[in-house]
Amino acid sequence: MSSDDWYRNKDWNESIEENFYSKLKRARSQRDQYLVIQALTLTERHPEISLRLVDEYFESRKDQYDDVRALLAKADALIALDNLEKGISAYQEILERERDFPNHQTGVYLDYPYLVATKKIENEYANALNVLNEHIDRLTFPLDYYKWHASKALINNDGSEAKKALDAAEVKKSGFSFHQNVGLVGKEHERTIKRLCKISKTWPPVKHGHPPQVDKYRVKHGHPPQVDKYRTTN
16 A cells, blocks of 8 residues: 555555544644545445545534535435435535535536436436536536436437437547546446437437438547438428
């Protein structure tokens, strides 16, 4: 373990905890940051520990600088525990904080609607769509476009949006010269992709009467433009 790994433990036991707090006691200006990073690292494998560290952060923090990331750890841990109601509440708190502190941004503007859509939480549909529309200008990577279009497709049962999400899922390079593998759609989305395939088969509803349209996503990411063969004049 390197000298910087003591606050990035992926596992947790009594020995690791003892070592973590031993070093945390000697930390001064960055203590809050170390607590939050460790909480974020444990959200999937040890969500209960992650929540405990988040509580400790809020009880002892010196300022609010790491609040957004601490709330993100809380939300992810709650969702890992299948406490969706409280997880969504934490996501919504993050979105409010981001509006107040626009320099502190996360991917919650996509994660929240995607969770709502994939888990079929109907009472959150309207708000999830509003969040998507509010942040459309932030889309950057293929995964961003996938989650944005997939969320809309699932919520509205929209075949057009499903096709766009599937197009984004097929992209194999991010379009960024030194980070070609960053922000791609991974295997963890396979189940949702199968749902999108079923929805996409409902599109187009009719084959007539519209001018050709170019897929702007493909052009932006360096792919040759494709004309939608179903939107051509008779």
